[in-house]
């Protein structure tokens with residue numbers, strides 16, 4: 001088995017199921033802030049799921065935490081990053097500490113994928129792909145994705161290596177939800 005070191009940013013929320021799945025075969029470093037949420041994710045795979053409790057908006061703390069994770073478990077082979085918009089340089093710092101990684105950037109429904117990519121600097125050894133969260137149309141109603149649908153969509157993106165993957169359908173009414181995702 002080719003055991004990888006995977007960084008999962010925001011892996012204690014809607015991606016918690018992905019953390020548990022990936023930690024069956026890989027070392028997974030999970031970033032989040034809430035200790036209880038982190039403990040509930042790590043306890044499912046205590047040997048292979050490594051907590052990194054840090055606020056990714058704090059540049060110095062984030063850089064130090066990422067350095068520690070790399071020292072402990074080696075360079076990141078893959079990064080799956082769900083970083084809220086308006087989080088300063090968090091995504092760029094994550095890229096800077098993932099020099100040889102395959103990076104999957106998860107975007108909220110309102111993000112502009114091309115703009116998000118243009119804002120980032122990559123090195124030649126990185127691959128960068130995007131997964132965007134859409135919405136689900138059911139009969140006459142529209143709903144957000146469930147956690148299971150999000151986890152499955154990200155998992156499919158890992159398998160298929162698309163440059164861009166939309167989960168569900170594109171959000172066409174930006175005013176329906178007032179979230180900052």
Ligand SMILES: NC(=O)c1ccc[n+]([C@@H]2O[C@H](COP(=O)([O-])OP(=O)(O)OC[C@H]3O[C@@H](n4cnc5c(N)ncnc54)[C@H](OP(=O)(O)O)[C@@H]3O)[C@@H](O)[C@H]2O)c1
Pocket residue numbers: 009010011012013014015031032033034035037054055056057082084108109133134135143144145146147181
């Ligand atoms: N299009 C869609 O369908 C769509 C799009 C967006 C969201 N949603 C839904 O909305 C729900 C809530 O969304 P959410 O954005 O709160 O996602 P979430 O994945 O449930 O939670 C955010 C994740 O990011 C971490 N996080 C957030 N800010 C952080 C920071 N500054 N530093 C470190 N870690 C941080 C959180 O950890 P801590 O809590 O420990 O900080 C958590 O692991 C989701 O469960 C999802 O179902 C749907």
